[in-house]
Amino acid sequence: MSSTKDDGGWKRFVWDSDKGELLGRTGGSWLKIIGFYVIFYGCLAGIFVGTIQALLLTLSNYKPTWQDRVAPPGLSHTPRSDKSEVSFNLNDVETYLPYTKALKDFMAKYNEDLQKDQMKFEDCGNEPADYKNRGDLESDVGIRKACRFSRQLLGPCSGLEDPDFGFKEGKPCIIVKLNRIVNFRPKPPTSNESIPEEAQPKVQPFVVPIYCTNKREEDAGKIGEIKYHGIGDGFPLQYYPYYGKLLHPHYLQPLLALQFTNLTLNTELRIECKVFGDNIGYSEKDRYQGRFEIKLSINSL
Numbered sequence: 001m002s003s004t005k006d007d008g009g010w011k012r013f014v015w016d017s018d019k020g021e022l023l024g025r026t027g028g029s030w031l032k033i034i035g036f037y038v039i040f041y042g043c044l045a046g047i048f049v050g051t052i053q054a055l056l057l058t059l060s061n062y063k064p065t066w067q068d069r070v071a072p073p074g075l076s077h078t079p080r081s082d083k084s085e086v087s088f089n090l091n092d093v094e095t096y097l098p099y100t101k102a103l104k105d106f107m108a109k110y111n112e113d114l115q116k117d118q119m120k121f122e123d124c125g126n127e128p129a130d131y132k133n134r135g136d137l138e139s140d141v142g143i144r145k146a147c148r149f150s151r152q153l154l155g156p157c158s159g160l161e162d163p164d165f166g167f168k169e170g171k172p173c174i175i176v177k178l179n180r181i182v183n184f185r186p187k188p189p190t191s192n193e194s195i196p197e198e199a200q201p202k203v204q205p206f207v208v209p210i211y212c213t214n215k216r217e218e219d220a221g222k223i224g225e226i227k228y229h230g231i232g233d234g235f236p237l238q239y240y241p242y243y244g245k246l247l248h249p250h251y252l253q254p255l256l257a258l259q260f261t262n263l264t265l266n267t268e269l270r271i272e273c274k275v276f277g278d279n280i281g282y283s284e285k286d287r288y289q290g291r292f293e294i295k296l297s298i299n300s301l
Contacts, residue, residue: 062247063137064182072280073186074179074288075210075273078106086174087268087297088167096167103165106175107151107158110252115148120250123148124239128206128232131185131240137247144243146250155229157257166259170298174258176210176273178235180251182244186235187278195276207232208277210256215270215293222269224262230255235275260296268297 015022022030059065079086079102088096115121124132124147135141151158157173159165165173178186186208192200199211210233214223228234231254239254263269274282274291283289 060138062244071283071286072277072290073181073184074286075275075290075292076177076179076288077273077292077294078102078175078177083295084293085295085297086172087295087299088172089299089301090168090170090265091300093168096164096172099172100164100167103173103175104159104163110149110151110255112150115252119145121146121148126150126153126231128204128234128236129238130206132238134243137183137243142247144248146248146252147239147254149239149252149254153230154255154257155227155259157229157259170263170265170300171259171261172263172296172298174260174294176256176258177253178208178275180242180253183241185241186237186275186280188237189276190278199276202233203276204232204234206237207234208237208275208280209234210273210275212258212271212273215272219269219271222264222267223271224260224264227259227261229257229259263296263298265298265300268295270295 025033079099086099088099122145132147134144151160154173154175156162157165157175162168167173188205188208189195189203192203195203195209196211196213198213199209202209202211210228212226214220234256235254239252242248242251242253258273260271270293272291272293280290282291287293
């Protein structure tokens with residue numbers, strides 16, 4: 001008997017036909033509360049959308065609004081592995097094939113036939129020069145032309161004459177570039193105070209120099225000669241600044257090739273490369289900020 005009453009009470013709560021109530025509220029009451037929440041959440045959505053729109057009005061499609069805390073550009077290299085290690089056997093093509101493939105794929109966008117369009121590319125010279133000013137980011141100039149960069153500038157590391165990039169002969173090449181930062185102008189060092197004595201001869205106008213040496217003391221004398229191939233043996237200023245993907249869609253970063261011509265075989269060698277500039281710094285938390293380390297190991301057994 002009590003079960004029947006309980007069932008009747010539950011059903012009455014869901015729909016009370018005598019009072020015309022659904023879940024304890026009349027139609028008018030439900031209409032008022034639904035209307036209230038529609039207006040309430042509509043106002044919240046309006047405030048949110050308005051705030052986003054106001055924020056978007058302060059942003060530019062071409063120029064970063066805030067760059068006061070942007071870190072100096074990273075220095076990266078190709079080929080690159082997760083552990084920054086390049087290890088291969090001179091007697092086994094398969095051990096260095098992934099490295100040469102990575103270099104071929106990377107260099108493909110620098111092929112001469114892709115840089116022929118006069119509306120997209122222009123010659124900026126094969127000698128270091130000052131910044132190439134193409135107007136302000138928000139000017140009406142539109143899409144900017146990009147400087148051509150010939151693979152031939154990289155000499156034996158271009159992959160044009162030697163498709164193995166020196167790996168077959170035990171003289172591997174590494175391609176180095178500065179990562180892109182919109183509107184960033186790298187500044188060459190104005191003094192030699194922060195530059196190692198061995199690297200000071202590389203300082204010249206209109207070039208951000210790079211220098212590589214052994215990371216560990218025990219590797220001194222085992223690295224051999226390192227040859228630098230590129231414009232001014234560094235990163236020339238005429239390729240800067242970069243105007244971003246929208247205004248500079250065909251931009252090509254200047255490259256530098258490092259060729260290790262006399263590495264000690266059957267030994268793991270750690271090499272550190274750094275770029276030097278007045279507005280380029282280094283961080284212990286980021287091993288690629290303005291520098292990188294690489295482990296090289298060439299086996300002949």
